[in-house]
Amino acid sequence: MSISLLALFQSMGGFAKGIVFALAIMSVYSLTVMVGKWWTLRKAQAETRKFAPEFSQFLEEDNLNEAIRLAESYKKSHVARVLGGALGEVKPLLQDGSVTVADINSAERAVERNMMIILSELKRGLAVLATVGATAPFVGLLGTTMGIVNAFTGMAQSGAGGMGAISAGVAEALITTAFGLLVAIPAVWAFNYFTTKIDNLSVEMTYTSKEMIDYLIKGVAGEFGRSRFTREFNTTGGSGPISQ
Numbered sequence: 001m002s003i004s005l006l007a008l009f010q011s012m013g014g015f016a017k018g019i020v021f022a023l024a025i026m027s028v029y030s031l032t033v034m035v036g037k038w039w040t041l042r043k044a045q046a047e048t049r050k051f052a053p054e055f056s057q058f059l060e061e062d063n064l065n066e067a068i069r070l071a072e073s074y075k076k077s078h079v080a081r082v083l084g085g086a087l088g089e090v091k092p093l094l095q096d097g098s099v100t101v102a103d104i105n106s107a108e109r110a111v112e113r114n115m116m117i118i119l120s121e122l123k124r125g126l127a128v129l130a131t132v133g134a135t136a137p138f139v140g141l142l143g144t145t146m147g148i149v150n151a152f153t154g155m156a157q158s159g160a161g162g163m164g165a166i167s168a169g170v171a172e173a174l175i176t177t178a179f180g181l182l183v184a185i186p187a188v189w190a191f192n193y194f195t196t197k198i199d200n201l202s203v204e205m206t207y208t209s210k211e212m213i214d215y216l217i218k219g220v221a222g223e224f225g226r227s228r229f230t231r232e233f234n235t236t237g238g239s240g241p242i243s244q
Contacts, residue, residue, distance in 0.1 A: 015143070015146050015147075015150075016143050016146070016172060016173070016176055019139060019140065019142060019143030019146075019176045020143070020175075020176060020179060022139060023136060023139055023140060023176070023179050023180055023183050026132045026135075026139070026183055027132075027136075027182075027183045029128060029132070030128060030129055030132040030133075030183070030186070030187045030190070031186075033125040033129055033190075034129070034186070034187075034190045034194075036125065037125055037190075037194050038194075040076075040122070041122070041194070041197050041198075041201070043076040044076050044077055044078050044122075045201075047074045047076045047077035047080065048074075048077040048078065048079045048204070050074070050077075051070065051071070051074045051077045051079065051080045052208075054070055055067055055070055055071065055080070055083065059215065067083075067087060068084055068087050068088055070084075071083055071084025071085075071087065072084055078118050078122070078201050078204070078205055079204055079205060079208050081114055081118055082111055082114045082115055082118065082205045082208065082209050082212075083208060083209070083212050085110050085111065085113075085114040086107045086108075086110050086111045086114070086209065086212050086213075086216075087212070088110075089106055089107045089110040090104070090107045090216060104213060104216050104217060107212075107213065107216055108209075108213055111209040111212070111213070115202070115205050115209065118205065119198070119202060119205075122198045122201060123198060126191060126194060126195065126198075129187045129188075129190050129194070130187075130191050132183060132184065132187040133184045133187035133188035133191055135184075136180045136181075136183040136184035136187065137177070137180045137181055137184045138180070139176075139180055140176045140177040140178070140179055140180020140181065140183075141176075141177055141180065142176075143173065143176030143177070143180075144173045144174055145173075146173070147170070147172050147173020147174075147176065148170060150173075151170055151172075151173065
């Protein structure tokens, strides 16, 4: 005899239904975070791939105004925000040629501040995925435990014995554990995936900010135009530091 999930849910007790509703809320919340995070990272990488070659070209031409304007126009690009902030910090000094070691240190601090803010924004929501992935199986197990307790209590009250007397209750109880695992597994996968992606974006920001500081130290845009930053960031394939 087959039992539909709807019929099984309708036969559940109030506690088990509460567990299912709690897991459903956790599932919807984690899925919302997954979709939002995927879209944010996708936009950041797409804008960065467009931004990098144009930014390099402006620096080769020593056109700082256009480079800063370009960085400000790519508001979703993590690299644009880091480099734009650093250039904006020392733009007046670059124009009059009075850049000092202290000014470069100031630009480095600006880069670090921007990176901290951007990484904090990129990591927003990961705690939700980690929490759901870690707790959903136990929430389901709580429902299972209480369901089995209820099944044995019912058997004791009715005086009937054997598996037939408790099988329906046990099946009802185990559904909550299965549901908990279905909620937790995608959350854990997504957490690991997004953590790796954000680590890669952090490497990109660190890499490009170091190249920017090299540019400021050299003080010559033409020299910067021959750096690895320009060569690798102008590539359209997957060989450069920008993730596909």
